[in-house]
């Protein structure tokens with residue numbers, strides 16, 4: 162008689178730690194966002210859909226601690242995780258994270274650690290890693306080195322923030338970025354009002370409060386599930402958008418023709434359409450096909466009739482527009498909390514490279530705009546090179562002038578008082594920079 166094989170349960174084939182390690186390995190080697198890597202993984206493994214939320218929360222937390230864990234393994238076990246292949250390195254991080262910070266049973270952790278080829282970790286190694294007193298271990302170190310370990314960031318980031326903000330504020334900012342970020346929604350006022358949306362979501366158990374600075378933004382105080390699974394989300398009544406990012410649409414104000422040079426996933430482009438009362442022609446340029454497609458989906462859901470265009474905005478196909486949004490790729494140091502994977506690859510040379518590309522785009526923005534037209538330049542980073550230094554360059558080289566624009570939400574720029582800087586620990590947003598310029 163043929164014995165029927167018992168069904169292999171997916172938990173045995175795909176323990177959550179292995180899923181997290183698989184996704185994080187791809188994020189680290191290809192330098193893609195956690196969101197993109199998760200989308201691909203779960204498209205290939207729809208049967209794992211039920212653990213998607215858990216994998217996201219686990220990955221975010223593990224990536225926040227990744228550099229600290231690497232340092233602990235080097236210091237206490239004498240092994241350098243950097244010499245392991247990416248999957249093994251991330252499985253090691255996931256297991257140390259679980260045992261040190263989540264008190265997962267040691268038996269489970271040790272059993273899964275056998276999958277780390279090239280490194281044999283015993284029970285006592287995990288016990289040592291879990292019980293180590295971090296404050297004691299770092300007590301003799303210099304400030305930047307210590308802060309890098311304690312907040313799990315590269316040393317150059319600690320040094321940069323220390324000299325930008327002062328040591329005390331730098332630590333407060335890093336501490337804030339290691340705790341869950343505040344969730345903000347931008348209400349689609351073309352379809353509903355803020356009061357109606359807050360009331361509708363309240364009936365579903367969510368709690369939101371209106372923001373005091375921006376009339377279409379609300380802060381989420383309590384979740385009762387996933388906001389993007391609500392009927393109000395499907396109906397396009399709101400977009401999950403950080404308050405700092407929503408500032409851009411208001412700084413831009415109503416315009417007839419808007420060109421968003423770096424538009425996907427479409428948060429600012431659809432907001433520009435909304436702020437114009439649905440009257441503006443918004444050209445939403447994006448050079449990555451996949452991102453353009455997801456922007457189309459966002460715009461459709463929000464009933465925002467924008468014009469997505471697949472193009473390289475360094476060579477824009479238009480001239481003489483009223484208003485331009487330039488929100489280019491950047492070093493994203495303001496998003497170390499939202500996208501902790503950035504910590505794995507960020508480097509000073511990237512800041513320099515981003516600043517150069519941003520200047521190419523600024524140059525193109527000057528050719529796009531008509532005389533007197535407005536440019537809103539923004540980034541989700543806090544470096545001077547990508548922000549104030551680029552603004553000064555654009556004024557000297559391209560004939561722009563910075564203007565004071567309302568609403569004022571952030572601190573004045575450093576040496577460019579018209580600009581605004583927002584910080585996670587002060588404004589409860591991502592770290593952000595925005596400046597309005599006029600082409601004279």
Ligand SMILES: C[S@@+](CC[C@H](N)C(=O)[O-])C[C@H]1O[C@@H](n2cnc3c(N)ncnc32)[C@H](O)[C@@H]1O
Nearest residue numbers: 423424425426427428429447448473474488490
């Ligand atoms: C920071 S994101 C923009 C976010 C968007 N503004 C929003 O609020 O939803 C930058 C985007 O610009 C795109 N991009 C970068 N360089 C570009 C270029 N030269 N031309 C067109 N798109 C570009 C990137 O692929 C990316 O999707």
